[in-house]
Amino acid sequence: MNTEVPTELVASPPPVRRRRRLRDLKGLPDQVSVRMRLTLLYGVLFFFAGGLLLFVTTVLVATILNNLSVVGPPGVTPFELHEWQQHYIDQTMRQLVGRSLLALAGVGIMALILGYFVADRALAPLQKVTTAARRLSESTLHERIALEGPQDEIKELADTFDAMLERLGQAFDSQRRFVGNASHELRTPLAINRTLLEVALGDPECSGDLKAVGRTLLVNNARHERLIEGLLLLARTERELTTRTPVDLADVAATVLESAAKRLDPDVTLHTELTPGSTVGDPVLLEHLVSNLVDNAVKHNVEEHGEVWVRTGVLDGFAAVQVENTGAVVPAYEVERLFEPFRRLNTDRIESAKGAGLGLSIVRSVSSAHRGTVYATPRAGGGLIVTVRLPLSP
Numbered sequence: 001m002n003t004e005v006p007t008e009l010v011a012s013p014p015p016v017r018r019r020r021r022l023r024d025l026k027g028l029p030d031q032v033s034v035r036m037r038l039t040l041l042y043g044v045l046f047f048f049a050g051g052l053l054l055f056v057t058t059v060l061v062a063t064i065l066n067n068l069s070v071v072g073p074p075g076v077t078p079f080e081l082h083e084w085q086q087h088y089i090d091q092t093m094r095q096l097v098g099r100s101l102l103a104l105a106g107v108g109i110m111a112l113i114l115g116y117f118v119a120d121r122a123l124a125p126l127q128k129v130t131t132a133a134r135r136l137s138e139s140t141l142h143e144r145i146a147l148e149g150p151q152d153e154i155k156e157l158a159d160t161f162d163a164m165l166e167r168l169g170q171a172f173d174s175q176r177r178f179v180g181n182a183s184h185e186l187r188t189p190l191a192i193n194r195t196l197l198e199v200a201l202g203d204p205e206c207s208g209d210l211k212a213v214g215r216t217l218l219v220n221n222a223r224h225e226r227l228i229e230g231l232l233l234l235a236r237t238e239r240e241l242t243t244r245t246p247v248d249l250a251d252v253a254a255t256v257l258e259s260a261a262k263r264l265d266p267d268v269t270l271h272t273e274l275t276p277g278s279t280v281g282d283p284v285l286l287e288h289l290v291s292n293l294v295d296n297a298v299k300h301n302v303e304e305h306g307e308v309w310v311r312t313g314v315l316d317g318f319a320a321v322q323v324e325n326t327g328a329v330v331p332a333y334e335v336e337r338l339f340e341p342f343r344r345l346n347t348d349r350i351e352s353a354k355g356a357g358l359g360l361s362i363v364r365s366v367s368s369a370h371r372g373t374v375y376a377t378p379r380a381g382g383g384l385i386v387t388v389r390l391p392l393s394p
Contacts, residue, residue: 042115
């Protein structure tokens with residue numbers, strides 16, 4: 001094995017994101033909280049009601065003032081008396097409307113402030129439901145919201161959520177039992193078959209034809225064992241993580257490469273650049289992730305003078321591991337489908353001498369379980385550059 005230190009971690013472009021919504025393109029806020037919506041609704045309703053009340057009051061006062069009979073001092077003509085009355089009414093209405101608008105504005109501001117706190121108090125049970133939903137995971141599905149209070153819409157929502165948690169807990173328990181039973185029921189016959197074949201091949205009286213058949217069966221048995229291991233690992237990684245410890249991807253990669261060096265093809269040259277990149281997760285699953293990346297890069301390489309680059313470090317604020325290899329030219333439109341189970345370039349067959357087609361599927365599943373992302377880009381001249389980015393540890 002030839003180990004060199006090549007270029008630094010390559011920043012491959014992430015997958016194309018979906019288009020932003022039209023409201024984002026117009027510069028509007030992405031979302032407005034329900035509390036703010038209720039506050040604005042309370043304020044608009046108050047100002048509408050206050051304005052309507054002010055209008056009705058103004059009309060009534062103006063009607064009353066116009067219907068009043070005014071008696072003036074002796075010697076005042078009716079025309080002068082009417083002018084004096086009209087001037088009095090105008091002054092009264094002007095002061096009434098002006099002061100009423102000031103009072104409406106002041107009380108309206110107080111209504112907005114009080115509406116904000118009223119909305120906050122009204123939404124407190126809903127916030128409790130949201131907090132519980134964020135906290136709950138596979139390992140805490142036994143917890144319940146158990147919201148107390150009147151039988152209103154929010155109480156009904158909390159009870160519905162508790163019922164959903166009950167069903168989810170039962171489904172996860174059933175899945176755990178199924179994976180455990182499948183692991184035992186599928187591995188045991190294959191292990192027995194392997195043992196019987198190895199004993200038969202070790203018999204000196206066994207003929208050459210039987211030994212050839214036995215070796216073929218042993219190879220098929222080993223392929224089925226790898227397939228079952230991959231399926232069980234895929235089922236495990238699609239659930240919530242139960243182990244979260246600080247992990248340095250450089251240490252994980254070094255451990256994997258040390259183990260892989262014993263079975264590495266002598267025609268494949270390995271280049272490494274392992275710099276620290278710490279994340280939080282399950283060390284065993286992360287070892288599987290790196291191991292699958294390396295195995296995939298070695299298996300799907302050129303037949304002679306192949307090369308594999310393994311890099312770890314920090315990329316764009318994420319702990320990253322990147323594996324690059326030479327190999328066949330991969331069209332850009334074929335890259336995404338390689339992450340699907342049992343999918344390989346130019347073939348959909350499940351059985352293959354190079355593997356079961358689960359390597360990159362497991363990589364994506366493990367990275368998703370660690371709240372990370374994985375993407376691949378075709379390499380110039382043939383091969384792939386696969387990059388996994390995981391959240392940095394605090």
